[in-house]
Amino acid sequence: MVDLTSMDLQTIPAGRGVAIELSSGSEIIVINTHGTQVLDTWAFNLDDPSEYMSMEHTRSRLSRLSPKVSDNLFSNRRRPILKLVEDTSPGIHDTLLCACNKEIYRELGCDDGHRSCESNLHEALSFIGLEIAVTPGPLNLFMNVPVASDGTIDRAPPLSRPGDLVTLQTVMDTIVVFSACPQDVTPINGAQCIPRDAHYTIIAR
Amino acid sequence: MVDLTSMDLQTIPAGRGVAIELSSGSEIIVINTHGTQVLDTWAFNLDDPSEYMSMEHTRSRLSRLSPKVSDNLFSNRRRPILKLVEDTSPGIHDTLLCACNKEIYRELGCDDGHRSCESNLHEALSFIGLEIAVTPGPLNLFMNVPVASDGTIDRAPPLSRPGDLVTLQTVMDTIVVFSACPQDVTPINGAQCIPRDAHYTIIAR
Numbered sequence: 001m002v003d004l005t006s007m008d009l010q011t012i013p014a015g016r017g018v019a020i021e022l023s024s025g026s027e028i029i030v031i032n033t034h035g036t037q038v039l040d041t042w043a044f045n046l047d048d049p050s051e052y053m054s055m056e057h058t059r060s061r062l063s064r065l066s067p068k069v070s071d072n073l074f075s076n077r078r079r080p081i082l083k084l085v086e087d088t089s090p091g092i093h094d095t096l097l098c099a100c101n102k103e104i105y106r107e108l109g110c111d112d113g114h115r116s117c118e119s120n121l122h123e124a125l126s127f128i129g130l131e132i133a134v135t136p137g138p139l140n141l142f143m144n145v146p147v148a149s150d151g152t153i154d155r156a157p158p159l160s161r162p163g164d165l166v167t168l169q170t171v172m173d174t175i176v177v178f179s180a181c182p183q184d185v186t187p188i189n190g191a192q193c194i195p196r197d198a199h200y201t202i203i204a205r
Numbered sequence: 206m207v208d209l210t211s212m213d214l215q216t217i218p219a220g221r222g223v224a225i226e227l228s229s230g231s232e233i234i235v236i237n238t239h240g241t242q243v244l245d246t247w248a249f250n251l252d253d254p255s256e257y258m259s260m261e262h263t264r265s266r267l268s269r270l271s272p273k274v275s276d277n278l279f280s281n282r283r284r285p286i287l288k289l290v291e292d293t294s295p296g297i298h299d300t301l302l303c304a305c306n307k308e309i310y311r312e313l314g315c316d317d318g319h320r321s322c323e324s325n326l327h328e329a330l331s332f333i334g335l336e337i338a339v340t341p342g343p344l345n346l347f348m349n350v351p352v353a354s355d356g357t358i359d360r361a362p363p364l365s366r367p368g369d370l371v372t373l374q375t376v377m378d379t380i381v382v383f384s385a386c387p388q389d390v391t392p393i394n395g396a397q398c399i400p401r402d403a404h405y406t407i408i409a410r
Binding site for chain 1: 220255260261262264265267269270272276281282283285301302303305308311312338339340342352354356357358359360
């Protein structure tokens with residue numbers, strides 16, 4: 001497990017989102033502190049947020065469903081926006097599924113006040129004065145979404161362990177948003193269905 | 206092959222796009238006339254185009270990479286927007302890859318005037334007086350994108366045959382856009398790399 005005491009760690013509170021402004025070349029280390037927490041992740045060009053990380057462009061450029069260490073992640077203009085430079089987890093991350101939103105929780109019988117990764121994205125952006133009309137498909141870090149040979153998509157608890165971390169490097173001035181997924185009905189955040197805090201630290205350039 | 210002579214067929218010209226306004230419950234039959242043509246497909250809520258067909262929401266609702274006959278296709282608000290009611294092709298359609306855009310053709314060494322599915326979408330919408338800021342990930346009808354067990358994505362010529370058709374039913378008042386993909390460098394539109402006309406006809410309700 002990462003030595004949490006030696007780092008200037010910031011918290012991504014369980015079920016909530018954070019938006020972080022980063023200059024190009026910065027690295028952000030995001031830690032799955034409890035091992036079971038999915039982190040929906042977005043990136044926007046700081047100078048023009050209509051350019052954002054796009055999973056369909058990333059899959060197209062990588063010719064692979066999910067990124068691996070040393071892969072770039074691409075924007076909707078096919079430019080590198082982030083680079084995956086380190087991953088101590090088993091490397092299972094999802095690019096296929098939408099962020100959870102209020103409609104999902106309605107389907108699951110929750111009340112309309114249930115937090116969601118979609119509302120977390122927009123709330124976090126509002127805290128830095130930004131309003132974005134769309135919810136891009138997220139990079140779902142640590143989310144375990146096996147795809148069978150017939151194309152069937154499953155959802156399973158994360159395979160990551162406490163302290164597993166991913167380091168992302170910014171390739172342009174970027175707003176990165178993480179949402180510690182508030183899903184507490186299905187076991188996507190672990191068999192206990194309890195959203196947990198995650199942490200991050202920034203190595204600025 | 207479909208009896209083209211008995212239908213009031215409209216043309217989707219090779220390499221170009223069309224936008225079609227349809228009331229709820231209409232059916233649109235789209236014909237892969239030459240069998241080799243990929244058709245990037247979008248759908249927007251006619252009353253509020255900020256609601257649009259979303260591949261990440263569709264995969265989430267279907268728990269499958271691609272839709273099959275009798276599946277709904279879902280919007281970014283998780284509502285059914287289209288229904289796949291008929292498919293005479295082998296059923297190979299892609300939901301993973303972005304529309305081709307000018308950046309792809311630059312990578313392939315084409316000049317900036319090369320048409321793309323992304324520019325076709327926005328041109329077709331402009332013909333009906335609409336401007337949309339985003340390019341949603343399309344449903345790529347007839348596009349053959351095999352996914353290997355290690356997550357590697359390939360691109361292969363379509364398996365559809367001349368006259369294969371797909372019928373889509375609208376679940377709300379909808380703008381449907383088709384782009385007969387102008388890709389003529391890679392064999393995604395067949396080994397000859399020649400974009401072809403496709404056709405459609407509407408059964409209005």
